[in-house]
Amino acid sequence: MYFAALLARTEDGWEASDTELDDVETLSDLADLARESTPDDDTVLVLIEQEDAWFGVVRIDGEDDPRIYVSDAAAAARSSYGEILLTDELLGRDPADDGNDLDALDLDGTEDGETDGDGEDGEEDGGSADAVPHGPVGDVGILDDLGVTKKELLSLSADAVTEIADALGASETLETVR
Template identity: 85%
Template sequence: MYFAALLARTEDGWEASDTELDDVETLSDLADLAREAAPDEDTVLVLIEQEDAWFGVVRFDGEDDARIYVSDALAAARSSYGEILLTDELLGRDPDDPGDDLDALDLDGTEDGENDNENDDTDDATGDDSLPHGPVGDRAILDDLGVSEKELLSLSGDAVGEIADALGASEVLETVR
């Protein structure tokens, strides 16, 4: 079971809205959704949680690039919502590396123009083995909002609730839960 919410920081404090991620397929889609929630270029946090398996925080500050933290990359990779957050940049992958792109494979599983009998010693970065079982991303994502790196790394269980509590936004978050 998933829970996702947007927290937008405004002049009057935090405003929460429940969000459906069914139509969100990319980080760009998520950015559009978040920026609609804060038309004045305020800080917007997207909090995503899958029970006790993993949680993610995506932060948008105006038109700046998204900052992302995922508590467990391996667990998130098994989730369609987690896949949105696990960008090549976040995972340290080269998006131009054909080893990272399943679309570059022919139907027989070889790369375009590659001989079926060639031995390829490169790592296959598309499998779960390449993902860390643990946190990835910007561990200082919430430092200026009162949640230190150490606190972020120690969160478990109801991480989204604990983050909202630390931000002083637990009451508004509960209205959308």
């Protein structure tokens, strides 16, 4: 089960709204949705969690590029909402590299300088360039100035969204949309 909410910091404090992500297909769509939730260039946090699997925080400050943190990239990669957050940039991939560069293939189907998948000991090589790492990715300092340190963010677990809201002083506001 998923939960997604927007928290917008206004001069009167935090305002929360639940959000449907059904029409959101890209990070850009998500950022636009967040920006539309506040009339000013206030800080907006998009909090997304899948019970006991992963959570993500997207921070939008005015027209700045979104900042992203995902608690477990591999778990999020198995989720349609997680895939929105796991951009090539966040994962350290070259967006131009789609893995289908036929010019780099030798006649035997391997890339230049690669073996055919068998290591020197005859066993299959592990890992892939497109493998998504297990564990956190992104900006661990995303909430530092709001009272959630890197260490605290990395230690959050099953009820992370509630714990973040508590630290921001927005737990009652968040509960109104939960």
